Amino acid sequence: MDKQYSPWNRDLFADCAVCNIGTADMIFISGMGSEDVDSGQILHAGDIEAQARYAYDRIVAILDHNDADLDHVARVVAYLTDMRHKDIYERVQGEYFAGLDMPVHSLVEVSALAWPGMLVEVEVTAVRPH
Template identity: 45%
Template sequence: MLIVPRLRCRAGAEALGEQAGDIQHVGDVYAQTQLAYQKAAQVLAKHDASLSDVVKITAYLLDARSLPEYHRARREAFQDIPPPAHTLLVISALAWPGMLVEVDLTAVVGRQD
């Protein structure tokens, strides 16, 4: 978490458990995406921010065939919030075997829309 006045960056929200390499919801990109956004929201809350403060998402996905499941989970996470700018990259590998998705979020607290 990078802390700059009004700026909050959450890098590497993913479906990891308590131990390094402990992947949750193996094989389920929808559940991994839900967990990643839940974890990101928890970290943002610890720094006086929420998903409604997010202005940019960069997401990394292993398989383009998983796009519908990823987008469904993202829409649910932001269902009552105007969607932020979003970049999605399909890549060949993530940090741990079994990880299917990772998201980085940038939030600006107290912005005027």
């Protein structure tokens, strides 16, 4: 299994794990939020749209690093700290997946995320055929 880390989270968790399953690779991307990739500082305080875009930008970058794209995404799980942000989150998600078949998706409201100030966290599972 190949694991990838951002500079700030090396000792905490992997951003991504890639597992070869014969004819394809499964790409597991951990919950991406608005943590700065270099410092871990939460960016875009109070701005759900900017936090969601930052999370999806990180997901796109990780997929690209693994020769994949959003069309390879099979499953998305998103966590919101306030379901009143649902429409904004879904609009941003729709922009990223525009023109693609939407993957299966779960949207869950939670009382808090890993770091204070995070409003959204998105995890993805993708399948990239060889």
